[in-house]
Every structure is written in C-alpha cells, then in structure tokens.
Amino acid sequence: MSGCVICNKPLEVEIEHNSDPENENGASSSSKALAAAPETVPDDVQLTCGCHFHWDCLLSAYEITSCPNCAKDIATTGDGVQKVLCTLNNEGGLQEDLDILPLLTEESYLKAYPEDRKARAFLEFCREGDYKAVVDMLLDDEVDETEADAEGDVEMSCTDHPEKELGIDRMLRYQDPIGDMQSGLHAAVQAQSREVAWLLLLLASNLPLLDFPPQVFQEAEAMGIMRGLTEDKIDIRSLRDENGKTAEDIAREVGGVWVGWTDNSRLAI
Incomplete structure (x- = not known):
C-alpha cells in the first residue's frame, strides 16, 4: 500500500497552523515556523476490499456500496442494517469497523441536490x-x-x-x-x-x-x-x-x- 488509489499521494495530510504569536523578546517566530518541516497526520480510509483512500478522495469518487477503485461490493448487513465498514486512521487515531454509510449517503444526496x-x-x-x-x-x-x-x-x-x-x-x-x-x-x-x-x-x-x-x-x-x-x-x-x-x-x-x-x-x- 503506497498511497491513495485515487491521487497516488501518501496517505497523510498537512496540518495548518495559525500565525505564531510574538515571543517574549518581541520577535516573531514565523521564520522558525517556515524553517520547520510541515506537520502531517494520517489520512487513510481502508475499505473492506483492501483499497486505501484519502477521505476527500473517497467522497469525490465513491459509489456508496461499491469501491470506486476495484468495484467490489463493500456493503455488509448486520442486525438487518446495511453498513459500509472501514478502518479509519486519521488525526483522531485508529478506528476499526467504522460504519461510514450514513456519511456516504449524505454526500451522495448532496451531490445530486x-x-x-x-x-x-x-x-x-x-x-x-x-x-x-x-x-x-x-x-x-x-x-x-x-x-x-x-x-x-x-x-x-x-x-x-x-x-x-x-x-x-x-x-x-x-x-x-x-x-x-x-x-x-x-x-x-x-x-x-x-x-x-x-x-x-x-x-x-x-x-x-x-x-x-x-x-x-x-x-x-x-x-x-x-x-x-x-x-x-x-x-x-x-x-x-x-x-x-x-x-x-x-x-x-x-x-x-x-x-x-x-x-x-x-x-x-
């Protein structure tokens, strides 16, 4: 797994920082911020088919119950409720068996309307x-x-x-x-x-x-x-x-x- 199957970029995202306040000596620390490497956090949505996406890339390409990359069915049914489970790794940590169908359904609706x-x-x-x-x-x-x-x-x-x-x-x-x-x-x-x-x-x-x-x-x-x-x-x-x-x-x-x-x-x- 080398990156997002949609954009092929690493499965991470840069964190934006607000402007740094002045330090105790009154000098701006913006030069230090520019010199430092940008902070990144994971941005990885792994579907049950094994494909990995950035969250935004998945939202822009998904087909709700089928993988937009390999076309495999990613829907499951438990307790009579349809779900789309994934493993999500982002700034909030690792979450397994997370049902993202409600979010995918809403985004699909908003695409149409x-x-x-x-x-x-x-x-x-x-x-x-x-x-x-x-x-x-x-x-x-x-x-x-x-x-x-x-x-x-x-x-x-x-x-x-x-x-x-x-x-x-x-x-x-x-x-x-x-x-x-x-x-x-x-x-x-x-x-x-x-x-x-x-x-x-x-x-x-x-x-x-x-x-x-x-x-x-x-x-x-x-x-x-x-x-x-x-x-x-x-x-x-x-x-x-x-x-x-x-x-x-x-x-x-x-x-x-x-x-x-x-x-x-x-x-x-």
Whole structure:
C-alpha cells in the first residue's frame, strides 16, 4: 500500500497552523515556523476490499456500496442494517469497523441536490440544539430573503416558491429525505431544546402570539427578528416524519422538558 488509489499521494495530510504569536523578546517566530518541516497526520480510509483512500478522495469518487477503485461490493448487513465498514486512521487515531454509510449517503444526496446543503446544515444545528447557530443561519439570509422594517428588524417572510428556491422558508420547513423526513421542529424536540423550538414556532407556525412567553419576544427583538406572514404557509407543527409522527407525537414520547408543552398543545395544531 503506497498511497491513495485515487491521487497516488501518501496517505497523510498537512496540518495548518495559525500565525505564531510574538515571543517574549518581541520577535516573531514565523521564520522558525517556515524553517520547520510541515506537520502531517494520517489520512487513510481502508475499505473492506483492501483499497486505501484519502477521505476527500473517497467522497469525490465513491459509489456508496461499491469501491470506486476495484468495484467490489463493500456493503455488509448486520442486525438487518446495511453498513459500509472501514478502518479509519486519521488525526483522531485508529478506528476499526467504522460504519461510514450514513456519511456516504449524505454526500451522495448532496451531490445530486447541492442546493440542499444549507438546509441540511440548518437541520443539523436543530438536532444539536445549537440556538446561536440556528439564529446566525437565519440572519445570514437576511439580504436576499428578508425585508427590514423602519427600525431595522428582520421580518422572516421569504420566497413564495420554497420548492424552487433555498431560502429561509425552506430552511425552516425542510424535511430530511435521508433522515426519516424529520423537520427542524422534530429535531429540536428530540434534542430537548426549548430555545430552538420556541424560535421555530415563532417563525414557522400559526401559534397565537399570546401563547409565547415575553422572554421569547425579548430575545427575538434583541436579535432583530420578527414574525412575518405565516397564514399562507405550512405550519411547521403539521409536518410529519416518515412514520407519520408530528413533533407533538415525538414530544409525548420524549417527555422530560415537554410535559407541560404537550399538556398545553403548544406543538399541536
């Protein structure tokens, strides 16, 4: 095994370093950094067929369940679940029998539908309950997909054709076609993130404004966010996953922080 079967380069990658700070004498150490040999770490994905790849090279060439080099079937089935196992050696160390099929499936989907990349990133932040990242993504679209009022608030009213354009409306109501058709609200409920759930309800549901705690409005106002027109759009609470479950159904199963919510039907239409 001499290198990656795609690019034929060694199975390693250089590590980028930030600019070196000045040393105690006030002199820059950049000259020492330039003189030193670049630091490298392993970057080796070995499939069950025996072929070795750089991770990026595999992503750019794979066929999901067959090796892009030798064409052998690399899929296995265990416990009724299909997997693509590999031995991965990278900066994090050596991992054997690692299932990379979910990552390969997602990359395959994004190859076919690159316009969904932003919506999938948004959904992932909802899954992580990362409120700040969710807000940042919404505000990043403000130039193209929002209207500002006289005070500079961002009104979340977007494209009239969410099926054709990737805008805020589509991000808010996006359902994962390779992840059980879950919406951001499903994901926020499973992550037990009240903050993300309140934000999605504010921007993508018809839940009466009187049902929102004052703190939700205070935080939204501080970020310059306000609800746009929602009556002519799909209420995010009505979206169902591939098992026919709404976010309310998931909340009843999860329990915990959602007990009061399900009692008050905040997640139901």
